[in-house]
Amino acid sequence: MASSETKVQQNLLIYEMGSLFNLLGLCLWLYLASYSSESVVSQSTGIVSGTVYINGTASASIGRIDEDFICATLDWWTPDKCDYGTCSWGMASLLNLDLSNPIFLNAIKAFSPLKIRLGGTLQDKVIYQSSGVQQPCTQFVKNSAAMFGFTQGCLPMSRWDELNIFFKKSGAKIIFGLNALNGRTIGSDGSAVGAWNSTNAESLIRYTVNKGYTIHGWELGNELSGNGIGASIAADQYVSDVKSLQNLVQNIYRGFQVKPLVLGPGGFFDANWFTEFVDKTSNSLQVVTYHIYNLGPGVDDHLVDKILDPSYLDGGSQPFRSLQSILKNSRTSTTAWVGEAGGAYNSGHNLVTNAFVFSFWYLDQLGMASSYDTKTYCRQTLIGGNYGLLNTSTFVPNPDYYSALLWHRLMGRNVLSTSFSGTKKIRAYAHCSKQSVGITLLLINLDGNTTVEVGVSVENASTNGTSTQQQTRRTKFARIRRHSKIGVITREEYHLTAKDGDLHSQTVLLNGKILTVNSSGMIPPLEPIRVNLSEPITVAPFSIVFAHIHSMHVPACR
Numbered sequence: 001m002a003s004s005e006t007k008v009q010q011n012l013l014i015y016e017m018g019s020l021f022n023l024l025g026l027c028l029w030l031y032l033a034s035y036s037s038e039s040v041v042s043q044s045t046g047i048v049s050g051t052v053y054i055n056g057t058a059s060a061s062i063g064r065i066d067e068d069f070i071c072a073t074l075d076w077w078t079p080d081k082c083d084y085g086t087c088s089w090g091m092a093s094l095l096n097l098d099l100s101n102p103i104f105l106n107a108i109k110a111f112s113p114l115k116i117r118l119g120g121t122l123q124d125k126v127i128y129q130s131s132g133v134q135q136p137c138t139q140f141v142k143n144s145a146a147m148f149g150f151t152q153g154c155l156p157m158s159r160w161d162e163l164n165i166f167f168k169k170s171g172a173k174i175i176f177g178l179n180a181l182n183g184r185t186i187g188s189d190g191s192a193v194g195a196w197n198s199t200n201a202e203s204l205i206r207y208t209v210n211k212g213y214t215i216h217g218w219e220l221g222n223e224l225s226g227n228g229i230g231a232s233i234a235a236d237q238y239v240s241d242v243k244s245l246q247n248l249v250q251n252i253y254r255g256f257q258v259k260p261l262v263l264g265p266g267g268f269f270d271a272n273w274f275t276e277f278v279d280k281t282s283n284s285l286q287v288v289t290y291h292i293y294n295l296g297p298g299v300d301d302h303l304v305d306k307i308l309d310p311s312y313l314d315g316g317s318q319p320f321r322s323l324q325s326i327l328k329n330s331r332t333s334t335t336a337w338v339g340e341a342g343g344a345y346n347s348g349h350n351l352v353t354n355a356f357v358f359s360f361w362y363l364d365q366l367g368m369a370s371s372y373d374t375k376t377y378c379r380q381t382l383i384g385g386n387y388g389l390l391n392t393s394t395f396v397p398n399p400d401y402y403s404a405l406l407w408h409r410l411m412g413r414n415v416l417s418t419s420f421s422g423t424k425k426i427r428a429y430a431h432c433s434k435q436s437v438g439i440t441l442l443l444i445n446l447d448g449n450t451t452v453e454v455g456v457s458v459e460n461a462s463t464n465g466t467s468t469q470q471q472t473r474r475t476k477f478a479r480i481r482r483h484s485k486i487g488v489i490t491r492e493e494y495h496l497t498a499k500d501g502d503l504h505s506q507t508v509l510l511n512g513k514i515l516t517v518n519s520s521g522m523i524p525p526l527e528p529i530r531v532n533l534s535e536p537i538t539v540a541p542f543s544i545v546f547a548h549i550h551s552m553h554v555p556a557c558r
Contacts, residue, residue, distance in 0.1 A: 050422020119177025
């Protein structure tokens with residue numbers, strides 16, 4: 001195929017859709033499809049066609065995400081945290097992470113900003129060093145007899161200073177997970193009894209404010225909702241504790257024009273527990289957070305089969321849908337975040353959850369969460385375990401890092417109602433474009449043998465300089481005529497593929513070129529190819545495509 005950049009004449013084709021037009025109303029039918037000679041050349045056994053339908057009417061936006069929707073976590077796990085005989089955490093703990101690594105700094109700065117949630121299982125065993133308290137600040141020690149397999153640990157204020165200096169330099173927005181088990185006793189059944197003792201948390205928060213450190217949010221507890229992991233707290237008690245945290249924040253930040261968010265419970269979704277929790281914390285809680293590990297244990301040998309199964313991915317919508325319904329019914333202003341999501345629990349699976357194949361699950365999760373009005377999505381982890389966006393030893397970005405960065409730069413806040421007709425192996429999502437006009441499509445091909453040429457039908461759309469608008473009872477649409485004399489109109493495409501077609505590769509190609517940091521640790525530029533708007537979006541086997549159509553205007557994006 002000749003390069004789209006050498007073409008000088010635009011050829012746009014309007015398809016007559018017969019009864020389908022009558023069903024959907026007048027739509028803009030464009031064959032948008034991928035890729036020029038600069039794109040990835042893939043091996044495939046067949047080519048099929050399909051159509052993505054996007055509703056662009058003003059009232060059709062189905063969600064609105066935060067501007068900084070992408071979030072990642074940093075955990076407390078020590079080097080001797082091991083799962084299934086593998087110790088994958090290295091020096092990735094908040095207590096020992098190398099903050100001087102240039103790749104680490106540049107990886108965070110590339111987002112401008114990146115939300116980072118500090119927390120995890122051991123946060124509910126962390127004591128914060130307090131001035132004037134004569135108590136040694138001891139580190140976590142592995143102990144199989146202790147809850148979570150480790151003794152109590154301590155955060156020295158000298159390390160808290162180092163972390164905050166780094167976060168300010170990187171531009172990160174920090175959410176800190178507080179120890180919610182302080183002051184409670186744990187019953188034989190795992191139930192945490194008693195009220196939260198906020199004294200130590202108050203000491204940390206006051207120290208933080210006095211030092212001038214900016215915290216975006218304070219989150220109470222980790223995986224203590226419902227049946228809990230290791231321990232659990234009843235919903236009514238958690239409500240009381242969140243109110244205590246809110247009072248603490250309001251008091252300490254009195255006089256501040258912008259106060260930190262209060263978040264919780266940071267646990268696994270349990271409909272009854274969350275319903276009670278949300279209903280009773282409407283005035284105290286800004287964000288309800290929950291965790292997602294819907295692929296099962298990291299030791300599972302069938303993780304890739306699950307990731308490539310559209311039906312399995314569809315099943316992941318259940319908690320999004322349920323929590324959205326709970327929030328709507330409660331008439332609260334509280335919003336939903338995914339506070340931690342690593343896909344496969346117990347540190348993930350090497351060469352799966354840190355390899356190219358995981359971008360299929362991760363990006364599908366981002367698209368699905370957005371469509372249910374989830375405001376922020378925190379990936380477990382930024383670094384650490386086998387599911388980090390960055391390599392635990394070298395800090396070099398894994399494929400999902402670039403998937404996250406492309407999402408962050410291209411997918412805007414307004415989520416458009418989107419569906420796909422054709423093969424079930426295509427996952428399709430659309431948003432208003434970010435920091436520019438137009439719309440951006442995300443297309444994921446879960447089929448390793450078939451190339452899909454995607455047509456796009458957008459209801460209630462117009463295109464710059466090429467539209468003939470007609471008013472009907474149902475909709476307004478733009479017609480782009482074949483052999484237009486106005487010159488070539490293009491779109492921008494970003495094609496992600498695995499090196500050598502290996503789904504387990506930790507090297508990703510963008511438009512056929514390997515993405516890697518340079519000798520100075522700088523994140524590479526993410527450059528698109530420009531494709532004539534008259535060409536279809538061709539999604540190669542086992543590939544991911546972001547397509548930015550800047551000339552496509554819809555009322556939902558105004």
